[in-house]
Amino acid sequence: MTRAISAGSVGPMTDAASTKEEVLCDHCSLPVPAGLVNPQAEHQFCCGGCESVFNVLHGAGLDGYYGIRDAVAKENQPAASSNQNYEELDDPAFQTACVTNLPGGQCETELLLEGMHCAACVWLIERLPRVCPGVVESRANIRTRSAVVRYAPDQVALSRVARALDKLGYAAHPARGAGAREARKRADRKFLIRVAVAGAIAGNVMLLAIALYGGALSGIEPFWEHTLRYYSMGLGLLSLLWPGRVFFTGAIAALRTRTAHLDIPVALALAVGGLWGSYNTLTQSGEIYFDSLAVLVFLLLVGRWVQHRQQRGAADQVELMLTLTPTSAQRLMDDGTTKRVPIEAVEVGMRVQVEAGGSIPVDGVIESGRTQVDNALLTGESRPVSCTVGDPVIAGATNLGSPIVLTVSAVGDSTRAAKLMALVASATADKAPIVQFADRVAARFVVAVIFLATATFAIWTLRADLRTGIEYATALLIVTCPCALGLSTPMAMSIALGRAAKRGILIKSAAAIEAMSNPTKTRGALILDKTGTLTQGRTRVVQSKCDMALLLAAAALEQHSNHPLARAIVDHAGDGAIPVANDITQTAGAGIEGLVDGHRVYVGSPAFVAERTEFDDNASLLVQGMLDEVLTPVVIADETGRVGVLGIGDPLRDDTVDAVNALKARGWDLHLCSGDHSEIAQQIAWQVGIDHAMGGASPEAKAELVRSLRAQGHERIVMVGDGINDAAAMALSDVGIAVHGGAEAALQAADVYLTSPGVMPIETLCDLGRHTMKTIRIGLGVSLCYNTVAASLAIAGLISALIAAIIMPMSSLSVVALATRPWRRKGEH
Amino acid sequence: MSVILIMIPAAILLAGIGVWAFIVAAKRGQFDDLDTPAIRAVFDDDDVPSSTANGEIYAQSSTGSDAGDAGGDAHSV
DSSP: OOOOOOTTOSSTTHHHHSSSOOOBOTTTOSBOOGGGOOTTSSSOOSSHHHHHHHHHHHHTTOTHHHHHHHHHOSSOOOOOOOOOOOGGGGSHHHHHHHOEEOTTSOEEEEEEETTOOSHHHHHHHHTHHHHSTTEEEEEEETTTTEEEEEEOTTTOOHHHHHHHHHHTTOOEEEOOOHHHHHHHHHHHHHHHHHHHHHHHHHHHHHHHHHHHHHHHHHOOOHHHHHHHHHHHHHHHHHHHHTTTHHHHHHHHHHHHTTOOOTHHHHHHHHHHHHHHHHHHHHHTOSOOOHHHHHHHHHHHHHHHHHHHHHHHHHHHHHHHHHHTSOOEEEEEOTTSOEEEEEGGGOOTTOEEEEOTTOBOOSEEEEEEOOEEEEOHHHHOOOSOEEEOTTOEEOTTOEEOSSOEEEEEEEOGGGSHHHHHHHHHHHHHHHOOOOOOHHHHHHHHHHHHHHHHHHHHHHHHHHHSOHHHHHHHHHHHHHHTSOHHHHHHHHHHHHHHHHHHHHTTEEESOTHHHHHTTOHHHHTOEEEEOIIIIIBOSSOEEEEEESOHHHHHHHHHHHTTOOOHHHHHHHHHHTTSOOOOEEEEEEETTTEEEEEETTEEEEEEOHHHHHHHSOOOHHHHHHHHHHHHTTOEEEEEEETTSOEEEEEEEOOBOTTHHHHHHHHHHTTOEEEEEOSSOHHHHHHHHHHHTOSEEEOSOOHHHHHHHHHHHHHTTOSOEEEEEOSHHHHHHHHHSSEEEEOTTOOHHHHHHOSEEESSOSSHHHHHHHHHHHHHHHHHHHHHHHHHHHHHHHHHHHHTTOOOHHHHHHHHHHHHHHHHHHHTOOOOOTTOO | OTTHHHHHHHHHHHHHHHHHHHHHHHHTTTTSOSSHHHHHTTSOSOOOOOTTHHHHHHHHHHHTSOGGGGGGGGOOO
């Protein structure tokens, strides 16, 4: 159906399309490109993926999807089908690693799904049994973008299940590391159980406390009072010893490693309050504090759980990115056929085929074929490298040219990429954790509170007696327990993580927010990797000194080449009418020639063209000018004497200069550190205004730069990068930021992952960090006021358990309210 | 008043049962996913599959795949 847009039509396209008639895709409701509109057809689609998904849904009677989608989806996405055949999932090596056998002959596995984003997706994925017979149940999880699929292996192969999901528009990726995921799940459940138990106990102790306070005001028989106090003690001690145990173990671990930690003052208050309360209960005298203690345990655990959950959400999304890297290889069998096998089943000496545009899965030596390989993720070099028979290639590189066949020389842990990963692991182990703001304050806090408590104890023991001294000192410890730090800090952090995630910044470690907040004070150094961060990360025609006709003639020839420079020229020709070329001869690494419109045209390096035809001094000057700007010059000439020169390079992003200036203004000491050629690095640094530039840097050199910057007194070092070559330096620095499209190793080493390209998100992160730290400081200030008042009352001996029980939740509530302080980014609404 | 001596333990016992039920539910993974059930609630339950649809889609998914999944062809809907 062709939906001409008019007022009141469905979807977000209404405004944009009201002026002209636009055909919308019947699957994803995005506009259909003009060339694909088929006036005869009943349905219109923006791409083949959408068309096949539409047909599948229609055929299975699952049209209900569109009703739900229109009702709930905020944005539309085209279908993400990959059209793989997933036969590697049926390999026994994969099955033992990732599939659980259930009693009754059924199997279960978890698949991460690309393109799942809304309620309608959940609906569709859970109707999988209807599309794919043999699947018993499919349960989607929108948070982790995954589905647990239960199927009968004797009726359906796992590859068929994956293909069915793929046909619904969700490219499936097996969730590897099932053991680690299961362990994490169990840890999460334990955490939640602790929160729930602490909450239940706190509620019940408070009920008992109401009776006790009522009794204290209006009189109560001693028998009932003591009964209620015994019950309070029982429940209070249960809370301290079961859910509250984490504070004691945390404090002991911190003391053992001699690091400051918030658990220390918390554990001190809990221990002293619990012991003195129990003594008072048993001796039937004095105050008990179990209601305050139980509430304290509950609130602190809630704060931690909220932050933990938010952080886990970011980690889960990064994990999905991780699974997108290739996990299978195209094995070339002896009989010439190919078979897709999981990476675990590849062995040294096997032959593996890599298609053009594919990612190279193993280290190997080229056996046949010649191509261009992009090593950017491994070495940082933005220019592709020519490879031919006998040349080694490394896992993680991209094959840009034509299909090649490799003989596998290393797999798994012995590949170059895996060795770099080992470097990352050791660097991570060396890295000192950032002592967070809350912990630093806690360290001073402990000293101050112990001093005050000792003073109170001494004064009142001298003025009155020992019992009064202990009583008042205990009251002081409990009322000054750093609830604001323990509750408002995780709340503020968790809100910040959520705000960042909304803007495409996934933060795995909350410490990153603090580390990014104040570069002036910490003498922060920010190291940027060039490829793909400052620049657009792909070759384009940057300068064109060439008329259109000649450019189109060049594009006609270059259409027949796979070389990245050739693609840049074809892209540059854009929508122009490209003529037909014939009699084409290609000279590898030099150029291409052929007949276009009856004229012989030469395109290639200046040397290549000069050998074949003449070009004037003017053109030579242009070539020299482009070489000076570190562009790759391509000369186009024909036999009639027309000459043009194109400068090809990796251009800067539009917002790079603004973002760099903003970062400088914040006080960051900026460094450019690239694996690219020195002159390119220098040139880019000069263009964007970065003072320090270093080119040709190996992974080891990058890590060394981080060490030397630290030796120079920079307290916070942020490494921004995308490749495996940056991963070691990322792990060594305080904050590692992996930018859009980064390699697996970079994702694992990074604390922050940016889903949108460019440097601007880093600026946003700085702004958010600043705001969040300010919020935390305000929260701390407010709670310090409460604590000062409470401590003075305690020292004066005026505090009772009732006042303590009132002040504590009051301060907690106000700091939590403060943590939600709004943050607005300049230019956002 | 002495009824309190029974009522308080009874109340704590009830709370204990609640906590125990929560722990069992949590250990079985009922709280692993707190986001999707909220979405599931908006679906209607009345989407009964049409009997012809399955065969049709099944045929379709066979055409797209290669000979490698011959094992899957043995079963019927």
